[in-house]
Amino acid sequence: MEQVILVGCQLRHVNDDVFHSSMDELASLTETAGGMVLAAVTQKRERIEAGTYIGKGKINELIALEQEVEADTIIFNDELSPSQHLQLSKQLEAKVIDRTQLILDIFAMRARSREGKLQVELAQLKYMLPRLSGIGVSLSRLGGGIGTRGPGETKLETDRRYIRRRIEDIKKQLEVIVQHRERYRERRKNLEQFQMALVGYTNAGKSTLFNRLTAAESLEENKLFATLDPLTRKCKLPNGFIPLLTDTVGFIQHLPTQLVAAFRSTLEEVRQADLIIHVIDVSHPDHRQHEKTVNNILSDLEASHIPQLIIYNKRDLLTESFITPKNALLVSVFDNTDLETVRMAIQEKITEEMIPYQTQISAQNGKLMSLLKTQTIVIENRYNEIDDCYEYKGYISEKSPLLNTIIDSNNLKE
Structure with a gap:
């Protein structure tokens, strides 16, 4: 070491x-x-x-x-x-x-995906370029082409030229990856899948919560920046509704501007979310400053208008009393009861962003009933023997294609 x-x-x-x-x-x-x-x-x-x-x-x-x-x-x-x-x-x-x-x-040590590695290298090169000093100013390499014959160029000039070329090359490679990521986003938008993003200060417990909500295998480690590459998985809520949840890179005070710029496409996952789940390590003595830092970065990303569910994590490590603010949760993600409380809170938060509906579906139409269960919040479901149909009540997104195809708009409550 x-x-x-x-x-x-x-x-x-x-x-x-x-x-x-x-x-x-x-x-x-x-x-x-x-x-x-x-x-x-x-x-x-x-x-x-x-x-x-x-x-x-x-x-x-x-x-x-x-x-x-x-x-x-x-x-x-x-x-x-x-x-x-x-x-x-x-x-x-x-x-x-x-x-x-x-x-x-x-970040360079933690990057796993090709996109993550390119983003980190881009940030490092942008940081390095203005800091190249004249330590090796001796003439060391001959340039190639017209106008460079003779004494050659200094190693410093050659290094600067190499870095600029590498930066342009990485930007071109990232453009292709960004377009690929945007196509995924467009596809999810077209399917009208509800999207959530986990944000928080580094080491707040986001990946642990992510794994327990999605049964994924994101890296859990008691170290800063354990997660770097974003991961998106389906998350099943108590009533059967299945939104998408994305685990994101942890934020930190004085997050380098080079990193914010390089990770812009990754952080787009936060900007495109319908709900932000903000995880805070309540056991940390400076947790209020951490919360403020994350909110400032969300503001810089133009994502502060997106609805938030605030979760104060690691209550099991608290050494003093803590008053939980209104509409926030105090939990330990290792506690199964607390985990169910989180699921219910997410469900309630999503419900606030939807409109109520009620409809009748033929008993033979099992496919539509299955869609209702996974793409809407169902609060009541009973069989009507007289009409031989199922009556559903719940909440649905105004953008959902189901609104026009299977739900009688006359039954929607204002």
């Missing part, structure tokens, strides 16, 4: 709890990436030092500490500018990386 020193700068307007929570999160990210935290260096300042992030005195302290503990890597708790990264690398012997680079590294 790499030996790591963490460095953080607390500005005057940031309170102690928020700053320490951010540093603890950086330590968790470091462990997820395979590092061992040896020490943490912090400083309070009015503003970030433009050249070196922290002050000269702290730099000297950091130099002495890295020699003392023989650190391999020093990780800074913010995104360093290219000039800050260059200056720090010159003064420190250990490898210097920042929070953004660390998150990108974890």
